[in-house]
Amino acid sequence: MTRIQQVLFEVETPYCGHPYFVSGHALFNAVARRVDDAVARELCVSTGVFVPGEYGSLPESCSNSGFAGKVGTSLPAVETYSDLFLFRDAAQRWLLDSRPRDAHNVLDVQTHGGRQVFADKCWFGKPAAHRNNRRSVQWYVHAYLHTGRGAEDVLPVSEDVLDGVRVGGARNYGFGALSVADTQVVELDDLSYAQLTDCDAVLLDVVSPYVLGSEYPGADDQSVPWWWDVPDHGVRRRRSRLVVGDETYELTAVDHGQVVRYAGKDAMKTAKNGVLRVGTHAKYGFGELRVRPADTDRVPERADAVTGGDA
Amino acid sequence: MSQGSESDATRRSGVSDGAISSGGDGDSGSDGDTSEVAPLLAVYRHDTHKLRKRSHDAAADEFAGVRVNEDVPRGADADAALLSRPRGEPEQTVANHASPYRLSLRTGDTVVEDRVGAGEMDAAVRELVSIADAEVAHRAWLQCDVAACFNESVYYPYTSVKYHVLLAAALLSNYRAGAGFDELSFVVDDPDAAVTPHRTVFHSDRVSLRVTCEPGDRPAAALGQAPARSFADTWSRVPRRPAGVDPDEHRQWRILDAQLRRIRAWSTALQFLEDSLAAVEAAGSMGGVGGAGDAE
Numbered sequence: 001m002t003r004i005q006q007v008l009f010e011v012e013t014p015y016c017g018h019p020y021f022v023s024g025h026a027l028f029n030a031v032a033r034r035v036d037d038a039v040a041r042e043l044c045v046s047t048g049v050f051v052p053g054e055y056g057s058l059p060e061s062c063s064n065s066g067f068a069g070k071v072g073t074s075l076p077a078v079e080t081y082s083d084l085f086l087f088r089d090a091a092q093r094w095l096l097d098s099r100p101r102d103a104h105n106v107l108d109v110q111t112h113g114g115r116q117v118f119a120d121k122c123w124f125g126k127p128a129a130h131r132n133n134r135r136s137v138q139w140y141v142h143a144y145l146h147t148g149r150g151a152e153d154v155l156p157v158s159e160d161v162l163d164g165v166r167v168g169g170a171r172n173y174g175f176g177a178l179s180v181a182d183t184q185v186v187e188l189d190d191l192s193y194a195q196l197t198d199c200d201a202v203l204l205d206v207v208s209p210y211v212l213g214s215e216y217p218g219a220d221d222q223s224v225p226w227w228w229d230v231p232d233h234g235v236r237r238r239r240s241r242l243v244v245g246d247e248t249y250e251l252t253a254v255d256h257g258q259v260v261r262y263a264g265k266d267a268m269k270t271a272k273n274g275v276l277r278v279g280t281h282a283k284y285g286f287g288e289l290r291v292r293p294a295d296t297d298r299v300p301e302r303a304d305a306v307t308g309g310d311a
Numbered sequence: 312m313s314q315g316s317e318s319d320a321t322r323r324s325g326v327s328d329g330a331i332s333s334g335g336d337g338d339s340g341s342d343g344d345t346s347e348v349a350p351l352l353a354v355y356r357h358d359t360h361k362l363r364k365r366s367h368d369a370a371a372d373e374f375a376g377v378r379v380n381e382d383v384p385r386g387a388d389a390d391a392a393l394l395s396r397p398r399g400e401p402e403q404t405v406a407n408h409a410s411p412y413r414l415s416l417r418t419g420d421t422v423v424e425d426r427v428g429a430g431e432m433d434a435a436v437r438e439l440v441s442i443a444d445a446e447v448a449h450r451a452w453l454q455c456d457v458a459a460c461f462n463e464s465v466y467y468p469y470t471s472v473k474y475h476v477l478l479a480a481a482l483l484s485n486y487r488a489g490a491g492f493d494e495l496s497f498v499v500d501d502p503d504a505a506v507t508p509h510r511t512v513f514h515s516d517r518v519s520l521r522v523t524c525e526p527g528d529r530p531a532a533a534l535g536q537a538p539a540r541s542f543a544d545t546w547s548r549v550p551r552r553p554a555g556v557d558p559d560e561h562r563q564w565r566i567l568d569a570q571l572r573r574i575r576a577w578s579t580a581l582q583f584l585e586d587s588l589a590a591v592e593a594a595g596s597m598g599g600v601g602g603a604g605d606a607e
Contacts, residue, residue: 019568097397125407233531
């Protein structure tokens with residue numbers, strides 16, 4: 001049995017860390033110091049994706065589609081494979097058309113002591129002369145935990161352990177405090193993968209960076225996996241850093257967000273492995289992949305427009 | 312190509328054909344053909360009513376001595392609109408801002424006073440509209456501060472007329488060259504190289520971006536089967552970032568990159584990019600903006 005524990009954190013104070021997401025390494029270190037060594041050894045942590053707590057409607061591909069009230073504030077039920085990724089796309093496609101979705105989804109940047117940090121909530125409202133009409137959009141972080149393959153089961157990690165972890169820079173000054181808003185355990189083997197079983201070709205979405213090279217002692221360099229059918233122009237790379245104590249290690253990674261064709265044989269197995277992440281530093285959130293039938297679009301509205309449906 | 316709404320379809324089959332036939336063989340026309348200047352000029356003038364704070368229904372047909380508010384051929388306007396706005400009947404999305412002045416995603420405020428004084432607005436619009444050469448008009452729009460003050464629609468106040476018009480022009484230019492929407496790519500250009508007439512949709516000292524059916528060997532990402540608000544998706548897939556805002560170089564570019572992965576409306580995203588670059592410019596040197604807190 002392969003289970004993951006989804007955790008939705010509420011961002012309590014401004015966040016001074018990695019701008020794309022809360023890195024799995026940051027989350028791992030925050031959690032690992034609160035559990036005993038045996039648990040820390042087993043624990044694997046995904047990257048945390050920023051999610052706005054806003055009104056939304058769940059897309060068709062979700063098991064419960066339609067208007068769902070405030071969406072980002074709690075974890076929606078997970079019954080199918082695609083449900084796992086509802087919050088893991090930075091574009092947050094469930095946000096309502098009837099509200100300014102891009103304004104809700106852009107992180108508000110503040111400057112503290114010359115550093116650019118992200119606010120924990122964003123205020124929307126009337127001009128100063130009008131009172132009582134402000135509302136805020138609170139930010140959340142979606143991440144999940146699991147254990148190494150075949151290892152003893154340490155899930156679920158208790159909320160007491162997860163509550164109050166701090167991530168990002170300037171933690172000692174109160175930045176990056178997270179509290180637990182919701183948590184649920186998902187059994188990967190029980191999900192429906194029907195979408196994947198009836199298709200000829202699949203694509204791979206790189207959900208979090210895939211590490212190719214690392215300065216970290218003992219970490220081997222990797223090439224782009226053979227089962228990625230990389231387009232002619234190659235894949236975009238980026239540099240990242242892993243900070244361990246006082247040491248900083250440079251990482252070279254395939255940047256997330258890109259799409260490659262799948263040249264492997266067992267898409268279903270890749271799908272499950274992709275949730276648990278592949279490659280070096282997978283324990284710290286790198287190498288998360290999503291498998292998608294090649295005939296579906298990452299942007300459902302585009303497919304709807306082609307078929308004449310209403311987006 | 313999208314299935315436009317009823318009115319879009321009418322515009323395509325009716326008026327657009329007339330405009331094209333006056334310019335000769337529109338389907339095989341090239342952009343440099345002077346006999347076809349009229350429709351390309353029309354695309355830069357079709358939203359003049361928005362710059363004059365008037366609704367489409369209350370729009371004048373003539374302004375500053377030239378014909379304005381003409382329909383854009385081949386549905387390019389409707390397709391460009393779909394890149395930034397949902398299809399269907401619009402609803403007001405920001406309760407307290409039913410104004411043609413654009414709201415900035417960076418600050419949440421309108422930008423009018425910062426960019427163009429109220430007194431100069433009319434003169435600036437006149438000057439922009441009365442440009443008689445389509446290529447000159449394209450360059451003027453790329454540099455335009457006035458159009459960046461207005462939104463595409465009062466219902467979607469974070470969108471930008473400036474980038475809507477540039478996207479419409481790029482689509483029209485490509486459609487006229489015989490390409491369908493599904494053949495188009497979003498291309499990262501070298502900002503030192505020349506601007507491609509009508510197809511460059513963003514140009515600054517650091518970043519140059521183009522929508523084209525001829526990406527050549529430049530880094531490019533396909534736009535997909537049909538127009539939709541998909542900027543975040545396209546930006547995520549571009550195989551190289553513009554060198555001027557390389558996220559590996561500085562934290563503020565990582566932040567910009569991260570934000571552009573979240574924004575779905577095209578005109579909103581391109582305007583956000585422009586505003587962010589301007590803010591860096593205004594802040595002077597880049598020192599002091601970064602931090603060590605972004606390590607993974």
